[in-house]
Amino acid sequence: MSKIVTIVGARPQFIKASALSRALQEEEIPEVLVHTGQHFDDNMADIFFRQMGIPEPAYNLGINSLSHGAMTGRMIEEIEKVLQIERPTAVVVYGDTNSTLAGALAASKLHIPVAHVEAGLRSFNMKMPEEINRILTDRISDYLFCPTETAITNLVREGFENFPSKVIFSGDVMYDVALYYGSLASGKSQALEQFGLNQHPFILTTLHRQENTDDPQRLAEIVEALNILSAEYRIVLPLHPRTRKIIASQKLSLRFEPVDPVGYFDMVELLRNCSFVITDSGGLQKEAYFFGKYCLVTRDETEWTELVDLEYNFLVGADSQKLLAKSREIKYLFRPFDAKPYGNGDAANKIVRILKDSYNL
Ligand code: UD1
Ligand code: UDP
Secondary structure: OOOEEEEEOOHHHHHHHHHHHHHHHHOOOOEEEEEOOOOOOHHHOHHHHHHHOOOOOOEEOOOOOOOHHHHHHHHHHHHHHHHHHHOOOEEEEEOOOHHHHHHHHHHHHOOOOEEEEOOOOOOOOOOOHHHHHHHHHHHOOOEEEEOOHHHHHHHHHOOHHHOOOEEEEOOOHHHHHHHHHHHHOOOOOOHHHHOOOOOOOEEEEEOOOHHHHOOHHHHHHHHHHHHHHOOOOEEEOEOOHHHHHHHHHOOOOOOOOOEOOOOHHHHHHHHHHOOEEEEOOHHHHHHHHHOOOOEEEOOOOOOOOHHHHOOOEEEOOOOHHHHHHHHHHHHHOOOOOOOOOOOOOOHHHHHHHHHHHHHOO
16 A cells, blocks of 8 residues: 655654645545654653644654764664555655654665655755755655755755756745644634733744754853843743753753743744744744744854845844844834745645655555
8 A cells, every 4th residue: 555654753843744744634645654752752742743633653763862873873773664564655754853864764775765845955064963964865865845946956056956856846844834823823822821921022032953052152142142131021932951951051040931842832822922033943933934023043054044135034143242232123123024935835735746646646
């Protein structure tokens, strides 16, 4: 029987997979979901399955909290076993995590076609684990579904025209998700009451990238800027477990109380009502735009360059002075959020139609 095996493991992948799972169900294409276990806390994983109608994982490999090599290696080994049992028509992987690379490697060595959703993105910073994962996953994938025109250009520059893989502009599945859940979320979140935010201007912020959390200087600069901003705004920081551990071990003091990670409906509510966003997250950079908010990106470069070029997002690095200066400047920016760099919100349907036609699903 023809079927798709989907490999997920980290929070942003559950969110992306929700769009494709819905489109696969509409086409009655069987999907077997494999959760590597990379993220495992209820509020980092299970909550998204409950809220977003993602099928129950048929396999949970329980692999997490290891070094990059150990994690990726163990995942390859266990995913290979699953693929030998399931023998899918194709494997779908998302984004750039260790789960992505492990899924793509295990499948390609078994000669099972790989579809990479969110292909072609580049930060050109080879120190990022995600950049290594992206480049390798792209090279061994058969279908490269690109969220942006920039992603297509990146692949052309790398010579993908000479490879048999198919490079396709699909648009960004995260835009599909924002539109779909944006219209459903109303009334489903009590985040504003829960965090005491009614009538208070607040900044929504997240912080988890290895380049920030594992560099004490960078982390201290970002925390300092947030502490200063907390005199003017409420700071809503749903704290990633990686960052919580490091802030505790470094004894950094926060002048505000971070909150635990929240579900997607709460994120939508917070995005809709915040003054602006400060983040190093790939996904949240774009969601800020989808919900009409400016975003200060605490990184030195980004793979989502469109919003920087359009001046909705601003790269402030981990420089507290730059961050504070930009926070003041964006108060006086009033512009329509009407560009469409991420497609039309139908990326998942497009991807599923192409897979269906290509593999007779
Ligand atoms: C991973 C991805 C990153 C992505 C992020 C999304 C890689 C290389 N990195 O980073 O690209 O942006 O997910 O959130 O794949 N932890 C918990 N509970 C959880 C999840 C993680 O305690 O539910 C802890 C782990 O034990 C570990 C730390 O957080 O100590 C980091 O987790 P890991 O999955 O290795 O990397 P992320 O920083 O989450
Ligand atoms: N997100 C969430 N709850 C949180 C923080 C983030 O649901 O407490 C969502 C966010 O809205 C976005 C996704 O998680 O859809 C981004 O994932 P993350 O920042 O973990 O990873 P990245 O996108 O950087 O790889």
